[in-house]
Amino acid sequence: MHPIVRAAYPADRTAVAQARRFVRETLIGWGADAAIDDAVLLTSELATNAVIHARTPFEVICRTAGTSVQVEVVDGDSTRVLPAPGDGDDPDRISGRGLLMPVMLAAEWGVSYAAASKTVWFRLCTDAAPVPAPPQPYATPDIPGVEYGLVHRPAGEAYDGDLYDVFEAAPGRWRFAIGDVSGTGPEAATVAGLARHGLRLLAAEGHGVADVITRLNRAVVREGAHGRLMTLLHGELVHRPGAGIRLALVSAGHPPPLRLTLSGEVTSVSGTQSSLGAVRDTRFEEETVDLDPGDVLLCVTGRAVDGIAPGAIGRPSARHAGAGADGLARLLADWTDLTAKAVADHLRRSAVEAGEVAVLMLRVGAG
DSSP states (O other): OOOOOOEEEESSSSSHHHHHHHHHHHHHHOOOOGGGGHHHHHHHHHHHHHIIOOOSSEEEEEEEETEEEEEEEESSSOOOOOOOOOTTTTTTTOOTTHHHHHHOOOOOOEEEEEEEEEEEEEEEEEEEEOOOOOOOOOOOOOOOEEEEEEEEEEESSSSSSSHHHHHHEHHHHHHHEEEESSSSHHHHHHEEEEEHHHHHHHHHHOOOOOHHHHHHHHHHTTGGGGGGEEEEEEEEEEEEESSSSSEEEEEEEEEEEEEEOOSEEEEEEEEEEEEOOOOOOOOOOOOEEEEEETTTTEEOHHHHHHHOTTTOOOSSSTTTTHHHHHHHHHHHTTTTTTOHHHHHHHHHHHTTTTEEEEEEEEEOOOO
């Protein structure tokens, strides 16, 4: 165990560079080379927030144990809420992004308040990370008037880069996300996990569906050569007056969801915009769809679509369905009498050659 190391600084912009240098030299001395770049970047962000927003002297504390290091930035403003990104953010700005930076980079992070101070801390791994286990899903909420199934099937023992989530963003507003990070292995898994945390944080801060996608895109682009392209389908559900659901949706390079009506008609409900990380200044546009009682919405990762094979589902009328997206639409038309969970399970089994697969299927009730 190394001793705790700390340094105090005035509320001056020149102190930010001194804090960066202190953290870099401390981690070099500890042999924590793998964590240096991210630690310096995060320290710069948090020290800048202390100088510009808290406007008080601040302290930087470094501590280490085992295979991780923890850095804390303590300022004298215990009442101030950390800044969220503003609508006019420059994609290349390097300060003032509040908690988004720790969410995207740190293994763990947190904020604590005392009577006369605030501490923001983050923890980073100092050696090569092991292959991650599949992420433990958050508890999924009940959505009044909506039945849904959320199913994930990994390609094997190791988890790759599928992202899937359903959560309540605010009273009466429910969000879902399903996506796929390019590539496989620990890096893809890590990016997917960080994106899920970032998405939840931005939604909790009140950002709309399109704004969340736009901000995540900026974060991916800022990673440069270390970033990965990502497809993401993100939507918000709210109850319509009377009956039914209003869906706000953005598809960023992701296969659009399919809608099945009570009459048996299957249609795609959105267009597809750029993948995350493809173009720096992309402004994503939100689409709105009204779902009526009895409508079914099916969202799957691209691997699931590509893996659908003719006759994959063993129901008689489905055996002549084609492959890929056309086959998926034909199969969905045959599933009018199944529950959401059953449809998701059937689809998961049909894509045995598709590798990792995530499926979200929703059915709107009578209200």
